[in-house]
Amino acid sequence: MPRRWPLDLKPGAHTERLATTAVGVPDPARKEIAEIVGAERVSSDDDVLVDSARDWWPLSGVWAAQGRVVHRPAAVVTPTTTEEVAGVLSVASHHGIPVTPAAGRSGVGGGAVPVCGGIVLDCTGLDRTGLDTAIDVDETSMLVTTGPGVFGDVFEAALREKGYTLGHWPQSIDISTVGGWLACRGAGQFSTRYGKIEDMVAGLEVVLASGRTLRTGGAPRAAVGPDLNQVFVGSEGAFGVITEATLRIHPAPKTEQREAWTLPSFEDGLDACRRILRRGATPAVLRLYDSHESRQTYDVDGCVLLALDEGDAAIVSASMAIAAEECDRTDGAAGADPALVEQWLGHRNDVSALGAAIEAGVVVDTVEVSGNWSDLPRIYSDVLAAVGGVEGTVVVSAHCSHSYTDGGCLYFTFAGMVGDDPDDKDHYYVAAFNGAVEAARGAGAAISHHHGVGINRAPFVRDALGPDAFDVLVGLKNTLDPAGILNPGALGLPSPFLPDGWTWS
Numbered sequence: 319m320p321r322r323w324p325l326d327l328k329p330g331a332h333t334e335r336l337a338t339t340a341v342g343v344p345d346p347a348r349k350e351i352a353e354i355v356g357a358e359r360v361s362s363d364d365d366v367l368v369d370s371a372r373d374w375w376p377l378s379g380v381w382a383a384q385g386r387v388v389h390r391p392a393a394v395v396t397p398t399t400t401e402e403v404a405g406v407l408s409v410a411s412h413h414g415i416p417v418t419p420a421a422g423r424s425g426v427g428g429g430a431v432p433v434c435g436g437i438v439l440d441c442t443g444l445d446r447t448g449l450d451t452a453i454d455v456d457e458t459s460m461l462v463t464t465g466p467g468v469f470g471d472v473f474e475a476a477l478r479e480k481g482y483t484l485g486h487w488p489q490s491i492d493i494s495t496v497g498g499w500l501a502c503r504g505a506g507q508f509s510t511r512y513g514k515i516e517d518m519v520a521g522l523e524v525v526l527a528s529g530r531t532l533r534t535g536g537a538p539r540a541a542v543g544p545d546l547n548q549v550f551v552g553s554e555g556a557f558g559v560i561t562e563a564t565l566r567i568h569p570a571p572k573t574e575q576r577e578a579w580t581l582p583s584f585e586d587g588l589d590a591c592r593r594i595l596r597r598g599a600t601p602a603v604l605r606l607y608d609s610h611e612s613r614q615t616y617d618v619d620g621c622v623l624l625a626l627d628e629g630d631a632a633i634v635s636a637s638m639a640i641a642a643e644e645c646d647r648t649d650g651a652a653g654a655d656p657a658l659v660e661q662w663l664g665h666r667n668d669v670s671a672l673g674a675a676i677e678a679g680v681v682v683d684t685v686e687v688s689g690n691w692s693d694l695p696r697i698y699s700d701v702l703a704a705v706g707g708v709e710g711t712v713v714v715s716a717h718c719s720h721s722y723t724d725g726g727c728l729y730f731t732f733a734g735m736v737g738d739d740p741d742d743k744d745h746y747y748v749a750a751f752n753g754a755v756e757a758a759r760g761a762g763a764a765i766s767h768h769h770g771v772g773i774n775r776a777p778f779v780r781d782a783l784g785p786d787a788f789d790v791l792v793g794l795k796n797t798l799d800p801a802g803i804l805n806p807g808a809l810g811l812p813s814p815f816l817p818d819g820w821t822w823s
């Protein structure tokens with residue numbers, strides 16, 4: 319279950335914002351499930367159902383302030399073992415009940431919302447409570463095995479106790495789980511050194527909709543057909559339930575260096591990042607802010623570039639030296655106070671402003687997309703123009719949060735004020751969010767870099783992948799989950815529970 323919300327629900331009766339057929343859990347199925355997990359782990363209390371009817375999607379925060387939730391399940395079931403997950407899914411398959419896996423519920427696009435009702439499978443019970451430890455470490459192979467329901471801060475603390483790190487630091491580390499990271503193909507703030515979660519995964523245990531359990535991966539760089547780990551990484555609960563994960567780890571860092579610069583323009587900064595990566599340097603953190611965010615966050619003119627590296631001293635020195643050389647080579651660049659990095663570290667996970675902004679009537683969200691270096695300048699300017707052109711927009715800005723040899727992630731933030739009418743807020747949100755996604759895609763971007771698809775990007779997936787590639791996903795879904803019970807609507811896939819899609823009520 320979630321650890322906290324940006325905004326408490328307005329008290330009183332809660333109406334649903336999504337008009338879809340709600341599938342119930344018939345009594346015989348409920349009884350069978352209770353026998354599998356224990357009656358105390360099957361809940362239909364309205365407080366629990368309402369809590370499972372939303373995630374951290376900022377638009378659902380706007381609705382929470384209005385006393386509305388996205389969509390309730392009929393029951394919340396909390397298994398604690400792989401066998402229990404298999405049993406629950408097999409009963410659900412037999413009775414044709416949709417099952418939406420959910421964990422920390424920190425997803426920002428409605429991905430864990432049970433859009434057709436049915437069962438919410440609360441995966442936070444798969445946290446190895448009752449075992450001696452939340453993690454098993456193979457120190458020789460540098461691998462850790464854990465349960466998907468372990469929250470990020472607990473997981474990383476257990477690793478640190480043994481002298482290791484995963485190096486995965488999403489801003490939501492204390493409200494998200496290992497399984498959620500994998501299911502959404504997430505990224506941490508130190509990803510330039512450690513990679514995204516898809517780079518860290520070595521093996522998975524997954525339960526399919528039928529209850530059948532399989533293992534993927536297990537040995538490095540195997541050439542035994544395609545990498546099946548990657549079928550499930552990013553599958554957002556639509557292909558199977560992840561019940562165990564083995565991830566690659568690193569020695570806890572002994573050295574750290576920090577630097578900051580200002581670049582004359584965002585485009586100059588992007589080019590400096592490109593050259594740093596091209597030379598093989600991978601400072602764990604490389605964050606470039608546009609002029610708006612540089613002024614607002616750091617009170618600095620120009621575009622702030624922060625670099626932080628950690629790990630082996632020789633590698634850190636080389637990486638940071640290359641970063642400095644490439645910044646120095648940029649006309650008009652200047653060194654900035656490295657204390658800016660400290661400032662970022664101190665506030666990097668503080669999102670208390672979100673709830674306050676929603677309460678003040680502001681409609682706000684972020685859109686993170688990835689693109690090749692050759693496309694990023696246009697992606698930046700087209701998204702700014704598209705969202706800036708939506709009536710009500712007060713601000714739209716961006717930073718480059720992750721860099722690779724071939725491109726990077728642009729992380730846009732927008733905010734708008736359109737008065738108190740709930741419909742006006744929804745219309746503004748859809749115009750701004752969809753406008754950003756469409757403009758980014760038009761300029762060559764992938765429509766998400768680490769937040770995943772959820773509800774709000776689902777309508778874009780077919781076009782974003784192309785109809786033929788999308789059909790590969792449809793084929794996988796039909797093979798792995800023939801009755802379509804797992805997370806109906808996820809990834810924009812067709813679902814027997816959503817013959818006409820969904821509409822807002």
Ligand SMILES: Cc1cc2nc3c(=O)[nH]c(=O)nc-3n(C[C@H](O)[C@H](O)[C@H](O)COP(=O)(O)OP(=O)(O)OC[C@H]3O[C@@H](n4cnc5c(N)ncnc54)[C@H](O)[C@@H]3O)c2cc1C
Pocket residue numbers: 373374418419420421422423424425426429430441466467487488489490493494495496497498499500501502503504505506507554555556558559560561669768769770805808
């Ligand atoms: C303030 C804030 C900051 C954030 N910062 C980042 C960031 O820096 N980087 C980043 O990548 N994301 C970030 N996110 C987004 C979010 O935290 C991630 O998407 C996270 O990975 C979701 O994990 P969760 O446990 O909360 O999953 P949930 O939100 O509960 O579920 C997300 C999806 O995963 C599926 N799922 C969950 N568990 C399983 C399982 N065991 N098996 C199969 N499917 C499963 C669900 O069905 C759903 O589709 C942020 C969110 C917030 C609110």
